[in-house]
Amino acid sequence: xxxxxxxxxxxxxxRVSAVFMVLFILxxxxxxxxxxxxxxxxxxxxxxxxxxxxxxxVFFAALFLHTWVGVRDVAMDYVHPIALRVSALALLxxxxxxxxxxxxxxxxxxxx
Amino acid sequence: MRLSIFRFNPExxxxxxxxxxxxxxxxxxxxxxxxxxxxxxxDDTLTFRKSCREGVCGSDAMNINGRNGLACITLVSELKEPxxxxxxxxxxxxxxxxxxxxxxxxxxxxxxxxxxxxxPAPEKERLQSPEDREKLNGLYECILCGCCTSQCPSxxxxxxxxxxxxxxxxxxxxxxxxxxxxxxxxxxxxNDPYRLFRCRSIMNCTEVCPxxxxxSRAIEKMVxxxxxxxxxxxIYGHQADS
Numbered sequence: 001x002x003x004x005x006x007x008x009x010x011x012x013x014x015r016v017s018a019v020f021m022v023l024f025i026l027x028x029x030x031x032x033x034x035x036x037x038x039x040x041x042x043x044x045x046x047x048x049x050x051x052x053x054x055x056x057x058v059f060f061a062a063l064f065l066h067t068w069v070g071v072r073d074v075a076m077d078y079v080h081p082i083a084l085r086v087s088a089l090a091l092l093x094x095x096x097x098x099x100x101x102x103x104x105x106x107x108x109x110x111x112x
Numbered sequence: 113m114r115l116s117i118f119r120f121n122p123e124x125x126x127x128x129x130x131x132x133x134x135x136x137x138x139x140x141x142x143x144x145x146x147x148x149x150x151x152x153x154x155d156d157t158l159t160f161r162k163s164c165r166e167g168v169c170g171s172d173a174m175n176i177n178g179r180n181g182l183a184c185i186t187l188v189s190e191l192k193e194p195x196x197x198x199x200x201x202x203x204x205x206x207x208x209x210x211x212x213x214x215x216x217x218x219x220x221x222x223x224x225x226x227x228x229x230x231x232p233a234p235e236k237e238r239l240q241s242p243e244d245r246e247k248l249n250g251l252y253e254c255i256l257c258g259c260c261t262s263q264c265p266s267x268x269x270x271x272x273x274x275x276x277x278x279x280x281x282x283x284x285x286x287x288x289x290x291x292x293x294x295x296x297x298x299x300x301x302x303n304d305p306y307r308l309f310r311c312r313s314i315m316n317c318t319e320v321c322p323x324x325x326x327x328s329r330a331i332e333k334m335v336x337x338x339x340x341x342x343x344x345x346x347i348y349g350h351q352a353d354s
Contacts, residue, residue: 007303012339077269078269
C-alpha cells in the first residue's frame with residue numbers, strides 16, 4: 001500500500017524554493033546595482049510591473065514554504081512531546097498565514 | 113603516551129568520569145588498539161570490544177579525540193595527546209567503551225538486508241553481469257561498526273525512526289542489486305518523512321566511515337530514484353488523463 005505522507009514533497013519544496021529565492025535575490029541585487037530607481041515613485045512603478053509583481057509573490061510563497069518545511073523539520077527533530085509539537089507547528093502555521101495575507105495585501109493593493 | 117578514557121561501570125559508579133592513563137609506547141604499538149590492549153593488562157577493569165584487530169569486524173569502534181573510528185586501524189603516531197577515548201556518541205553505554213547497539217541493528221534489520229528473490233533458486237547461484245556486480249562496490253564493504261550512525265545528528269534526534277546512514281547504505285546496496293526483486297517495496301518502505309528523509313546531508317557519516325564508504329552518496333542516489341519516479345509518474349499520469 002502506498003503511504004499518504006511521503007518524504008519527497010518536503011525535500012523537493014525545500015530545494016526548489018531555495019533555488020528560486022537565490023535567483024530572485026540575485027536578480028534584485030543586480031537590478032538595484034545596475035539600474036537603481038531614482039525615486040520612490042520609480043521603484044513603486046517598477047514593483048507594479050506584472051512580471052516583477054508576480055516574481056515577488058512567488059518569492060514570498062517560496063519563503064513561506066521554505067520556512068514551514070525548515071521549522072517543521074527542526075520541530076520534528078527537537079520537539080518530541082506531540083502536544084507541544086502540534087501547538088508549536090500550529091503557531092508557526094498561523095503566523096506564516098498572517099504574514100502571507102499581509103504580503104498579498106501589500107503586493108496586490110499597493111499598501112500595507 | 114597519555115590517554116584520558118571514559119569510564120563507567122553501572123554497578124559501581126553513580127556517573128561516568130574520565131580516567132587518565134600514562135603508558136610507555138613500545139615499538140610494537142602501531143595502532144591505538146595495541147596501546148589499549150596493553151593498558152588492559154595494567155588495569156583489567158577497563159572494558160572495550162575488539163575481535164579481528166584489522167578493521168574487518170568493526171567491534172572496536174569508539175570516539176577517538178572527538179571523532180569516531182576503529183582503534184585497530186588508527187595509527188598511534190597520528191594521535192594528539194592526551195588521547196581522549198569515549199564510547200560511540202548517542203549509543204547507550206553498557207560499560208566504559210562498550211555500547212548497546214540494539215537500536216542500531218534494529219534499524220539495520222528493518223531494511224531487510226538480504227536479497228529478496230521469489231524465483232526458484234538455481235542449482236549453483238544467482239548470477240549477475242560484471243557491470244551489475246560493479247554497482248555493489250562501495251556498498252557491500254560496510255562492516256556495521258556504527259561509526260557513521262553514531263556521528264549522525266539526525267540519528268541522535270530520531271534513533272527510533274530514522275534508519276541511519278549504515279542502514280540506508282545497505283538499503284541502497286539491495287535496491288541496486290540486480291538479483292533483488294523487492295526494489296519498489298524497499299523504496300516504498302523508506303519513503304516517509306522519517307526513515308530516509310530525516311537525512312539533512314550533514315555528511316558526518318561519509319566523513320568518519322573507517323572503510324571510506326559514502327552513505328550520504330547512497331542516500332542521495334535513492335532520493336534521485338524517488339525524483340525520477342515522481343517525474344515519470346507525473347508525465348505518464350498526465351498522458352493517461354489526456
